[in-house]
Amino acid sequence: MPFTRRTLLAAASTAALLIQPIAATAQDLPRNVRMVIGSTSTGGDTYQNSAIVADALAEHLGINIKVDAVGASEAFKALGRDSRGTTLMIFHDQSYLGNLYGVTGYDNPFEGYTVGQTVAINPGNAYLVSCESPYQSMEDILSAAEAGERVRVAIQPGGVSEIGFSAMKNAASVRSPGSEENIVAVNTGSQSDKNQAMWDDLADVINGSIQANEQFTQLPQDDQKCMRFVWITARAETLAQAPAEGMGNTTRDQLLQYASPETSVTLDGEEDFTFDKEFFFLYNPDMDPAIIDQIDTALTEIFEAGEIQERQKASFFIPNFLPAEDARQHLMDKRETYSEVIEQISSGS
Numbered sequence: 001m002p003f004t005r006r007t008l009l010a011a012a013s014t015a016a017l018l019i020q021p022i023a024a025t026a027q028d029l030p031r032n033v034r035m036v037i038g039s040t041s042t043g044g045d046t047y048q049n050s051a052i053v054a055d056a057l058a059e060h061l062g063i064n065i066k067v068d069a070v071g072a073s074e075a076f077k078a079l080g081r082d083s084r085g086t087t088l089m090i091f092h093d094q095s096y097l098g099n100l101y102g103v104t105g106y107d108n109p110f111e112g113y114t115v116g117q118t119v120a121i122n123p124g125n126a127y128l129v130s131c132e133s134p135y136q137s138m139e140d141i142l143s144a145a146e147a148g149e150r151v152r153v154a155i156q157p158g159g160v161s162e163i164g165f166s167a168m169k170n171a172a173s174v175r176s177p178g179s180e181e182n183i184v185a186v187n188t189g190s191q192s193d194k195n196q197a198m199w200d201d202l203a204d205v206i207n208g209s210i211q212a213n214e215q216f217t218q219l220p221q222d223d224q225k226c227m228r229f230v231w232i233t234a235r236a237e238t239l240a241q242a243p244a245e246g247m248g249n250t251t252r253d254q255l256l257q258y259a260s261p262e263t264s265v266t267l268d269g270e271e272d273f274t275f276d277k278e279f280f281f282l283y284n285p286d287m288d289p290a291i292i293d294q295i296d297t298a299l300t301e302i303f304e305a306g307e308i309q310e311r312q313k314a315s316f317f318i319p320n321f322l323p324a325e326d327a328r329q330h331l332m333d334k335r336e337t338y339s340e341v342i343e344q345i346s347s348g349s
Contacts, residue, residue, distance in 0.1 A: 116281030124210030
């Protein structure tokens with residue numbers, strides 16, 4: 001059969017049509033995406049944050065994204081099994097803190113996975129006491145430990161909950177070597193477990209959050225469930241970006257009284273310990289990098305539009321988008337910083 005110009009053009013067009021779906025598959029997110037998170041709660045901050053981001057991405061890209069609260073261990077397993085981009089993950093600093101604390105099931109995420117974009121900060125990591133507590137402040141708590149009193153702190157071990165507890169022990173050690181032995185952990189699970197430990201008089205101080213616990217600070221003083229904030233770990237610069245009305249009936253200015261420098265939990269006698277809880281993407285290490293690029297572009301456009309920031313702030317989250325490469329370096333530096341903090345705390349106490 002003679003090859004005319006028309007037949008050659010037709011053949012070229014057919015070849016292009018055959019190639020295009022393959023290229024699109026290699027570079028684009030699939031139509032249906034599962035976003036696993038490192039929490040089993042659909043009412044916690046990880047789910048709230050992830051849902052806001054998932055909804056914005058899904059609408060922007062015209063795809064379906066389902067947030068699946070499976071918990072850290074199952075989320076990492078699911079992500080490790082899927083290199084196609086149909087499974088993505090969002091978690092927070094627990095992902096590397098769990099590894100630094102040696103918690104089973106937590107590998108170094110910078111080695112086993114690809115760490116991606118940051119999307120938000122929860123400035124609400126906090127410590128609280130009962131309204132009946134004799135401790136009015138962190139100064140009271142550290143003074144009590146120095147005086148030989150046993151202070152019980154309810155935490156969920158191995159991550160965001162424990163890093164502040166470790167900092168308390170370190171501050172006690174810096175202030176009065178040996179007094180850190182009087183600050184002891186009461187290992188619990190979820191936030192409701194920590195709350196219950198206080199109500200059952202099993203703990204004097206609990207790790208909590210502004211979002212989850214502010215409601216209890218508004219109860220009558222004689223209510224058994226009434227609580228008071230004593231410390232918020234976020235940097236003042238981060239907390240200052242929150243809406244002026246704050247959360248619930250507690251204003252931003254009131255919350256700032258519990259953060260450094262107004263409330264001091266020293267790191268070394270000169271500098272205060274602070275901790276911002278950041279949320280970020282994680283990817284299968286064998287996934288096509290073009291998908292990360294696509295999410296970079298999409299999130300850049302979404303955050304430039306500005307609507308997502310309003311949704312985040314309405315839930316008391318601080319918008320904090322960094323594209324993948326910048327975020328990865330930032331989080332690696334942060335991991336190194338807290339690795340040194342944990343080592344310093346461990347060697348000092």
